Amino acid sequence: MNTAVVNQHILQSVDWTRFDLESWLYQFGAWLDQKSFTGVPNGAYSNPLASAMIQAEKQRRLKRLSKKKQREIIASYFVSENEPYRKHKSKTKCMIDDNEARAVQRLILDLTGQSEIMDDWMDALVDRYFRGQSWSEMANDERTQNDARQDVKCGLAVLHCKYGFIELK
Secondary structure, eight states, X not given: OOHHHHHHHHHHTSOTTSSOHHHHHXXXXXXXXXXXXXXXXGGOBSSHHXXXXXXXXXXXXXXXXXXXXXXXXXXXXXXOOSOSSXXXXXXXXXXXXXXXXXXXXXXXXXXXXXXXXXXXXXXXXXXXXXXXXXXXXXXXXXXXXXXXXXXXXXXXXXXXXXXXTSOOO
């Protein structure tokens, strides 16, 4: 079946009025938490969808870094005993099922890879809502806390413009 048709079907099968846009993103972060840390070694995800999404995100971020920075990250990953993707669990109670999670994931994935700026905005949404990072945790060498706030606002605006059927408060 055509990928575009499957994606459209996934998006149409969800009752998007249940939550506003930010709540859907928080729900996906809670869904990731629910599907992780279940006795699987090294905090790996027990759900293959969640695990594949995390691996794809890591690979995409590595491609954007210089070779030296890639080697440093890979070396620190092997030395570390912790899972670097998520530092703490979401406080949000998960109220979505796997199909709704796939649909929320589709919202972000449909917009990635279009431009570097859009990727930065989508990365900010992933950091904030999926990974549960605070504004200070989102700050790094290339992004201040204020930049993180603006990137999240821009990412939300883009998602709302593309998917106007999802309410944005």
